[in-house]
Amino acid sequence: MKRREFVKHLGVAAPYCQWLAYRLLAVQGSLLLTPLLGEAWGAPAAGLVPVTELKHWSTPDYTRISITLDQEVRFEHHKLPNRLYLDLSGTHLNPGVKDLTIGDGLLKSVRIAQFQASTVRVVLDLDSIKEYKVFTFSEPYRIIIDVKGERRQEISASKGEVIETAKPEPPPAEKPKPQQKFRPGRIRRIVVDPGHGGHDPGAVSPSGTREKDIVLQIGLNLAQKIREELGIDAVMTRSTDVFIELQERTAIANKVGADLFVSIHANASLNRGANGIETYYLNLAKTEKAAQLAAKENGTTLEKVSMLQAVLFDLMANYKLNDSAHLADEVQKALHKKAQTGYPAVKNLGVKQGPFYVLVGATMPSILVETAFLSNDRDEQKLKDPQYQDLTADGILAGIKGYISSLK
Ligand SMILES: [Zn+2]
Structure with a gap:
């Protein structure tokens, strides 16, 4: 591909400076510029x-x-007939970050390059889309x-394919038959999301009980x-x-085509x-306490929560509130009845x-259950008790059952 064509291919009008073109080409791997590369970058x-x-x-x-970026940046996004692009101001592209080939019916690919000395450009090559939304998450900062589009039919064949980190567990070898057969109706798959995990313990009680283990x-x-x-x-x-x-948690739920999403905390x-x-x-927090809890569960500050609230209103238009x-x-x-x-x-x-955050983007009814307080001595004792853990699971199950029955 010629340089001019290539620059056009990467985005909209670009300054045709030789140096920049070399950099663009180097990023794309379309030319072998190894000796130049070190200097250019x-x-x-x-x-x-x-x-x-x-x-x-x-x-x-x-x-x-x-x-993902190391910190918050200014950015703008523009939509053209066949592509959507974002310019990220004051940014530098790490060499390990590569283009993505997608081909899922909505997007053909995503290309990323150092567009100008201090601007990284991300170009989404569109196939057929109805609408799009751009928003940010923090810690780490992500754009x-x-x-969105209409392609449920085409994709449904690959429903079973799940992101590596969340392989659906194989069904138990023998499914014991419930005594009175429950009819799940149109609810076929539920995603259960235990909060936190790994390096993120969630809440920790004064005596060291960790939320991630309990949930x-x-x-x-x-x-x-x-x-x-x-x-x-x-x-x-x-x-x-x-x-x-x-x-990723809601993305998993969307990907497996879940009908309900239950996050446990x-x-x-x-x-x-x-x-x-x-x-x-x-939804938008109605009280200061709710905003504070969201900040804690999001692993972010109260200030960031109010920023999220600002975009949430728009984001929620299609949600199943x-x-x-x-x-x-x-x-x-x-759950309360069972716990009693x-x-x-x-x-x-x-x-x-x-x-x-964990509920943002879920396309099915989704909730977050705060089972009890680890900061309270009595609640903590309950949470540590395997019988109470089982009772809690029973309570949530009864609630799901009640919800499903009410749909009929
Ligand atoms: Zn939590």
Whole structure:
């Protein structure tokens, strides 16, 4: 490909300086410029923010592109008939970050290059899209582009294929038949998401009990009960002690075509007297407390939460808010009732709303359950008790069952 054509191919009009073209070509690997390469790239100018990763997920409803940077940058995005491009100001492309070939019916590919000395350009080559949204996540700072279209039919054949970190567990060899057969109706697959994991312990009690361990146990119990008692497929976002990014958790749920998404957490408060059960669904926080909890679960600051709230309104246009609220209601009610059978004094803190990253982008009814407070001594004792963990799984299960039954 000639240089001029190539520059056009990469984006819109570009300055045709020889030096820049060499750099573009070097990035694309279209020319062997090894001796020039070292000079052309050199060291990035001081103060430029490195672009460290470019990833994508294809789901039945949309494709998500994630660009990771070392810190927040200014960027702009523009849509042309066949492509969408973003210019990231004050940035430097790490050499390891490569173009992506996608070909999923929405996007052909994503190309990334050092477009100008201090600007990295990302170009999405579009196949057929209906709409797109650009927003950011923090810590690490990521620019997310969700591209939507209508291709559920075409993709459904590959529904079983899951992102490496979250292989659906094989169904149990022998499915015990529930005594009274439960009819799952149109709910065929539920994603169970134990919060945190790996280097992220979540909340830690004064005596060292970690949220990630408790919620994994509850999540494993719940998934097993969903399979055995409801006869519905359950997919865990994690079934071991590994870290999964928040954005990836909903992407997994979308990718496996889940009908419900349940994220399991344990609460913490500076007020050590605070205790009880509460269930959230995604919405703007109605109270300062909800915003604070979202900041904690998002691993971010209160200030970032208010920034997320600003874009959330727009993002939520297609979300199943009413269904999520309904699911939250059923689960909160049933979980509290079940917990009372073991601990009569357990508090019902009700259904609440908050801007949780882990729920952003889910295309199915999705909730976040705060099972109890690790910061409260009595609640902590309960959470550590395997019987209470089982009771909690039973309670969430009963809520899911109630939700499904109410759909009929
Ligand atoms: Zn948590």
